Amino acid sequence: MSDKPEKLITDDGLRLDGRRADEIRPMKIEIGVLSRADGSCYLEWGRNKILVGVFGPREAHPRRSQRADTAVIRYKYNMASFSVEDRSRPGPSRRSIEISKVSREAFEPVIMAELFPKTAIDIFVEVLQADAGTRTAAINASSVALADAGIPMKGLITSCAFGKVDGKIVLDLNKDEDNYGDADFPVAMTQDGEITLVQMDGHLTPEEIKEGLELVKKGCKEILEIQQAVLRKKFETPMEELAEEAAETSNTENEVVETGVPLEYASEVAVVEEVLKETKEFEDAVSEEISEAGAVTEVVPELDELEEIIKEAEAGIEEETIEEAIESEIEEEAEKEAEEEEADFEASFEASFEEVSEPDEVEELEPEEADFGEEETGFESEIEGFVEEEPQPAEELQVEEEAGIEEAASEETLESEPEVESEAESSEEAPAEEQVEAEEEPVEELEEEKCEGPWKVVKDPSESGSRGEKDE
Ligand code: UDP
Numbered sequence: 001m002s003d004k005p006e007k008l009i010t011d012d013g014l015r016l017d018g019r020r021a022d023e024i025r026p027m028k029i030e031i032g033v034l035s036r037a038d039g040s041c042y043l044e045w046g047r048n049k050i051l052v053g054v055f056g057p058r059e060a061h062p063r064r065s066q067r068a069d070t071a072v073i074r075y076k077y078n079m080a081s082f083s084v085e086d087r088s089r090p091g092p093s094r095r096s097i098e099i100s101k102v103s104r105e106a107f108e109p110v111i112m113a114e115l116f117p118k119t120a121i122d123i124f125v126e127v128l129q130a131d132a133g134t135r136t137a138a139i140n141a142s143s144v145a146l147a148d149a150g151i152p153m154k155g156l157i158t159s160c161a162f163g164k165v166d167g168k169i170v171l172d173l174n175k176d177e178d179n180y181g182d183a184d185f186p187v188a189m190t191q192d193g194e195i196t197l198v199q200m201d202g203h204l205t206p207e208e209i210k211e212g213l214e215l216v217k218k219g220c221k222e223i224l225e226i227q228q229a230v231l232r233k234k235f236e237t238p239m240e241e242l243a244e245e246a247a248e249t250s251n252t253e254n255e256v257v258e259t260g261v262p263l264e265y266a267s268e269v270a271v272v273e274e275v276l277k278e279t280k281e282f283e284d285a286v287s288e289e290i291s292e293a294g295a296v297t298e299v300v301p302e303l304d305e306l307e308e309i310i311k312e313a314e315a316g317i318e319e320e321t322i323e324e325a326i327e328s329e330i331e332e333e334a335e336k337e338a339e340e341e342e343a344d345f346e347a348s349f350e351a352s353f354e355e356v357s358e359p360d361e362v363e364e365l366e367p368e369e370a371d372f373g374e375e376e377t378g379f380e381s382e383i384e385g386f387v388e389e390e391p392q393p394a395e396e397l398q399v400e401e402e403a404g405i406e407e408a409a410s411e412e413t414l415e416s417e418p419e420v421e422s423e424a425e426s427s428e429e430a431p432a433e434e435q436v437e438a439e440e441e442p443v444e445e446l447e448e449e450k451c452e453g454p455w456k457v458v459k460d461p462s463e464s465g466s467r468g469e470k471d472e
Pocket of ligand 1: 175
């Protein structure tokens with residue numbers, strides 16, 4: 001602690017730092033200095049250096065601290081241990097708790113906390129360097145930080161202290177004036193001049209307080225102008241200008257050299273670049289292969305022939321229209337198909353005769369066909385006649401064809417017999433006799449049909465046992 005000066009106010013009426021009684025120390029304000037805070041402010045006032053961060057409105061923790069009708073305003077004043085000449089003891093103290101309380105109450109009349117029930121608005125004050133008047137400096141900084149965070153307020157809060165030094169009322173005490181003065185009187189007020197904080201340390205008469213309050217009003221007005229100027233600068237300046245300013249600052253003051261990639265990721269970047277290079281080479285190789293396979297680089301003789309054929313065809317089509325050409329093409333195709341069908345029919349017709357006249361099949365009929373007697377004899381003679389290809393009358397041919405159709409019908413009947421049975425069984429209302437008739441009828445028809453023609457003899461499965469044995 002410095003020794004007490006002989007005089008705090010010189011004969012010229014000036015204070016030791018050269019100020020007059022109604023002057024405040026130089027003030028400098030920066031806004032939005034903390035990226036993680038919703039609002040922030042850095043303030044230098046004389047040799048005081050204050051940093052403020054505002055968070056919220058946000059859910060209040062612990063829950064018991066929540067209020068259903070309004071937001072909770074929390075103000076934490078902390079003095080860094082290195083902020084004063086003699087090391088300050090870290091952590092909360094009676095002084096810091098008291099300053100936190102009165103400062104919070106200074107803001108409560110203007111913050112519209114009722115808009116944010118169950119939330120909290122946190123204001124953290126860190127005194128980095130102290131030189132008397134830290135609570136008033138912190139209130140001025142907090143006011144700007146709250147505005148920066150977008151907290152609805154009825155107006156800004158400004159704060160300033162007056163005191164009595166060498167029997168004289170002066171504004172904004174510095175460290176020596178605070179330590180060796182007669183009184184210290186911090187005040188905070190709204191833009192409209194309504195006082196939200198008053199404290200007094202020392203002895204003052206009512207007249208001295210009135211005189212001091214007039215000085216404080218003047219001081220607060222000056223501070224308010226500085227605060228408003230800072231806020232206007234931020235919220236009225238177009239973003240382009242801010243970006244330009246930031247770019248100029250980064251290029252001139254900080255001299256940041258852009259390396260592109262941080263050194264800590266250099267190894268990863270090298271690997272990625274190598275992979276990209278390999279991928280590029282592979283893509284180039286594949287695209288070359290594709291272009292070689294797809295492009296016609298050599299002269300193909302077949303192509304020339306094809307071109308000639310196309311030219312000839314085009315020359316022939318020139319004289320007649322395309323429609324005529326298509327119609328004639330279709331007619332030719334139809335004639336060809338008709339001729340082919342006719343030829344196929346004749347061939348199949350002749351083949352049918354040949355199949356029937358094969359002697360092997362006739363021999364297979366031996367055991368069962370013994371019953372046919374004379375008919376069998378006639379049947380064999382007819383077969384021989386077919387083999388010799390003797391001319392046959394047209395009437396006989398017609399009869400044979402009809403018999404062939406009936407034979408096919410009988411085969412269908414045989415195959416569909418089980419279905420008929422199943423249908424008969426399923427019909428519960430039908431009488432039993434009708435069902436028996438329905439089962440027997442196809443068998444009789446088969447026996448009759450069996451004797452109708454020579455090439456439609458069908459081996460009756462009912463007589464020769466199972467169909468599988470017969471097939472074998
Ligand atoms: N001070 C100090 N150590 C402390 C507390 C305060 O050196 O533990 C100094 C500091 O510079 C502070 C001044 O005393 O600004 C006046 O403190 P006061 O309690 O009056 O609060 P302030 O005027 O800072 O609001």
